[in-house]
Amino acid sequence: MAQTTFEEISASDFFYRNRDIAGFSNPSRAIFVAIREIVENALDAAESHKIPPDIYVRLSFEGEATKDTQIYKLRIEDNGSGIQPRFIPSAFGQVLYGSKYKLKQTRGTFGLGGKMALLYGQITTHQAAQVTSSTGNQNKIYSFKLMIDIQHNRPIILDRKVLINKDNWRGTIIEFTLEGDYLRAMPKILDYFKQTAMVNPYANLTFVDPKGRLYKWTRVTTEMPDPPRETLPHPYGVDVEMLQRLIHITTDTTMTDFLKHHFHRVGGITAQKFLEFSGLNPTKNPKKLSHEEIVKLTQNLKKFKDFLPPDASCLSPLGEELLRAGIQKELQPEYLVVHQRKPSTYAGHPFIVEVGIAYGGGVPKTGGFVLYRFANRIPLLYDEASDVSYRVINSMNWRRYKVSPDMPIAIVVHICSTKVPYKTVGKEFIADRAEVRREVANELREVSRQLGHFLTRREHVDKEKKRLTIFAKYLPRIAQFSATLAGKEKIPDIEKLLKSVQKYGAEDE
Ligand SMILES: Nc1ncnc2c1ncn2[C@@H]1O[C@H](COP(=O)(O)OP(=O)(O)OP(=O)(O)O)[C@@H](O)[C@H]1O
Ligand SMILES: [Mg+2]
Incomplete structure (x- = not known):
């Protein structure tokens, strides 16, 4: 019988083999997802610093077209926070690396999106990506030519340039080539921009498509929601692994302090009540908890009914x-x-x-x-x-x-x-x-x-309009006829009559 052989693969190798699960399943969808991932990063980078985003996206033809696919160059520029040079290679060349594994609302969550776009570009066109960025407060712009070492999940820096930042520019520019099918993807891409404009009314979005057509979505406000604040884990969402990690990093030496400092909305009184509920000594050192005690503690954190619900300071709804x-x-x-x-x-x-x-x-x-x-x-x-x-x-x-x-x-x-x-x-x-x-x-x-009320009211108003049109049509004739019949010269004032039969005021229309 043949021997089973085993091997280990890196995170980027995994996503290279399974790119469908990240949305890169065909050339049309891939080009859409690539734009979406990088625009999302740009929006996050601007919003986290409460900067009204200005995002410029250009997709252009690059090289010969085949029957179904075409090579494109994608360039996305933003005016966001920029990235410090020491983080650039990994942020764009190492899968599952990012700054958003935090407990607060961001578009990014996985540390994957931007890299998947570049990785897809690399495997379909075999070319490097160019990432240029400045955080604005240093006098320099850093530009990296990068590829991903897929087998080892590491960035390969092919070139690194430092430029003088004369105009104090801040933001990030990403440029790379990828295979795609823009014609098929076009409706979705335009829809994506339209809908992005809908929920980001403070953003300016510009898109130049491969035919050179310019699309613009202009901001209607510079008002922005407050950036969310990072929060602590809520006791109801904690599991054994997380509890062990918290115990590992804590400097607190009593259970009361540990609960107060590492969990969302747990104060002194709640901590005390909870410890009583789980039969734990408040002065016990958390680092001395046995594995069984940690498992029990996790179960009790879920069972205890008196924890306050999470507050929303870590969220940033639109309003x-x-x-x-x-x-x-x-x-x-x-x-x-x-x-x-x-x-x-x-x-x-x-x-x-x-x-x-x-x-x-x-x-x-x-x-x-x-x-x-x-x-x-x-x-x-x-x-x-x-x-x-x-x-x-x-x-x-x-x-x-x-x-x-x-x-x-x-x-x-x-x-x-x-x-x-x-x-x-x-x-x-x-x-x-x-x-x-x-x-x-x-x-x-x-x-x-509320829509139902509006529709009912409108239905009444419509009926009323119809009724009044009929009155307006026949009343003058009736008035004329009855005046002649009664032998009177003066025809009665129909305006008054019309008003008296009107059920709704003008504002209802
Ligand atoms: N335009 C940008 N400006 C500033 N920082 C950026 C920009 N694009 C990416 N980054 C940084 O690079 C990191 C990696 O981005 P990537 O899209 O790969 O993952 P993510 O946004 O954290 O998560 P997700 O996989 O959900 O998109 C981000 O966490 C962010 O710190
Ligand atoms: Mg992202």
């Missing part, structure tokens, strides 16, 4: 005003209602759901509802039918709200969380978790009720 501005700008609907719910939690992770429902005006007529899904301000464009919002919409009784699917209605659902329950690393759809589903459903009922 009703910005969401309204964004939808108004991109759809110009006849009627729009937006609503934000208070923070909620699943498995110890805080999340907030914001919803908008738009009717008429520029809302596309598709013969069904148009659903715009967002997570941490990222538009989700694929796998709609698997998403929690889609399922909620399809299970609602819309007749109750006077709504039918043939009406021009757009529904916008934004979920923000420190940990969005994505089903794939490609960030395409949100898992159907009971807590999230409940919040989305409640939120949709709220805005639909």
Whole structure:
């Protein structure tokens, strides 16, 4: 019998072999995902410093086209924070390396997206990427020519240049080549920009496509949500591994201090009550806990009912005003209602759901509802039918709200969380978790009720208009006729009569 052989592969080797799970499954989708990942990074880099983002994306032809694919050059420029030179090679050349493995809301979560785009470019075109960046406060711009050593998951620096930063520029420019199919991807890419503009109304986005067509989405406000603050883990979301890591790094020598300093919303009194509940001595040194005690402690952290729910300072929702501005700008609907719910939690992770429902005006007529899904301000464009919002919409009784699917209605659902329950690393759809589903459903009922009121009122106003048109048509004739019949010269004033039969004021229209 042949011997089984074993080998170890690196993280980049894994994603090289399984690029489909990160969304790079065909040339059309790959070009879309590459743009999306790098724009997301640019938006994160600007927002984390409360800078209104200015993002420029250029996709151009590079080399000969084959039957289905073409080589493109992709260049993305931003005015974000920039990256310090010592982090640039790994940030762009080492899979699962990043600055966003923190407990606060960011678009990035996996430390993967940007690298996947470059890795895909490298394996399809065999060329290096150029990353240029400055943090603005040093007088220099750093530019790296990079490739990824896929087998060892390490960056290969082919060239490094230092330039003088005369204009005090701050930001990042990424340029690389990749194989793709822009023609097929075009509708999704344009949709992506439009929807990104909707939930980032403070961003300027420019896109130049390979045919040289210029698309621009201009900001309507410079108001930005406050950047989220980093938080501590909430006791309900802690497992044995995490507890062991916290015990390893802590400098606290008593259980009370340990709980107070390493967990979200645990103060002295709660810590004391919890320790009593789990039968642990408050002065016990956490480093002296046995493995069994740690397992027991984790179970008790989940069982104890008196922990306060997480607060939302680690989240940065758009807020009703910005969401309204964004939808108004991109759809110009006849009627729009937006609503934000208070923070909620699943498995110890805080999340907030914001919803908008738009009717008429520029809302596309598709013969069904148009659903715009967002997570941490990222538009989700694929796998709609698997998403929690889609399922909620399809299970609602819309007749109750006077709504039918043939009406021009757009529904916008934004979920923000420190940990969005994505089903794939490609960030395409949100898992159907009971807590999230409940919040989305409640939120949709709220805005639909208001839309229902609007539609009922409009129906009345329409009926009334019709009634008045009939009056306006026949009353003058009746007035004329009755005046002649009564032998009077003066015809009665119909305006007064018309007013007296009017049920609604002008403002109702
Ligand atoms: N335009 C940029 N400006 C500043 N920093 C950036 C920029 N692009 C990437 N980075 C840095 O590089 C890191 C890696 O980016 P990458 O997209 O690979 O992962 P991520 O954004 O952390 O997570 P995700 O895989 O979810 O996108 C980021 O965490 C960030 O620190
Ligand atoms: Mg990213």
